[in-house]
Amino acid sequence: MNLIFVLGGLLIAALMLASIVHRYQVHMAQKRMKIQRLLRGVDLVEDLLDRLSGCPFPAETRQLLQKDMLARYxxxxxxDRRYEGIDKLIGEIGQALASAEVASQRQNIFDKPHLQKVVDAFGELMxxxxxxxxxxxxxxxxxxxxVEKLAMQRAECVSRFHFTKAEQSFEEGKVHDxxxxxxxxxxxxxxxxxxxDEVRALYDEAEAFRKRISEHEADN
Known part of the structure; x- marks a missing residue:
């Protein structure tokens, strides 16, 4: 009888231990999933900012995104306070926010594929x-x-790229281009x-240059 009680006690203890281990495993899995979700948000923002390089970007929106990354970290x-490198990541984002760093306002888009990448990134960010x-x-x-600032910046980005290319093509005698x-x-x-009004001004600028090109071509 005592052996039965002992075996029963061991069985209960084993079941309790298994339950504790299972709950711990579930808890750790939930922590990993939560961290992964947070990191996906960071990766998304970093990817968008990287793809938008080369085009002037609203400083207020950049800071908003940096604050979002900081909140996620x-x-x-x-x-998980022991997550590897988390304190360093928090410190780096905090320094970027404290310095209020503003990206270069000089547009540096190389070609149409680069421009399309920037345009797509603006759309995804909005x-x-x-x-x-x-x-x-x-x-x-x-x-x-x-969103309105981003839409305006995207319009300016596209306009500046094509207007610069239009001037270059015209100077080279490539009227069609x-x-x-x-x-x-x-x-x-x-x-x-x-x-x-800003967009209408950009439109009028392009139309005025188009007319100038057409008139020049008609005179020759």
Missing amino acids: QAIRGV GFLQEGGLLHRIPAEVVREH ALGHCNAIKEFLTEKGPNS
């Missing part, structure tokens, strides 16, 4: 903000302000440019 530390992609929600009007760049500006602004 802090959340990771809250989940969608990210509109769909509530930030870790901590911000007021809808603040989201709208950032020059007209194509002018039309590309007008088409993009018509389809994706925000409704603003």
Whole structure:
């Protein structure tokens, strides 16, 4: 009888231990999943910022994204204080925010594929903000302000690229290419440019140059 009690006790202890181990494993798996979700957000933001290099970028939006990355790193530390390198990552983002570093305002887009990559990244970033992609929600009007600035910056980026190319093509006697760049500006602004005086000015600038090219061609 005593042996039965002993065996029963051992069985109960084994079951309890197995339950504890299982709960621990579930807990650790949940921690890993939470950290992975947070890191995916960081990777997304870093990828967008990298793809937007070469085009002037609103400083306020850059800081908003850096704050989101900081919040994600802090959340990771809250989940696992021993997560490798987390304190260093938090420190680096904190320094970037404290310095209020502003990216170069000089546009440096090499070709149409590069421009398309930048345009796509602007669109994805605007969608990210509109769909509530930030870790901590911000007021809808603040989201709208950032999206409008990004849309305007995208329009300027496209216009400056094509206008520069149009001038170069015209100087080289490539009239067809020059007209194509002018039309590309007008088409993009018509389809994706925000409704603003700045965009209308960019459109008028492209149209004026297109007319100048056409008139020059007609005179020759």
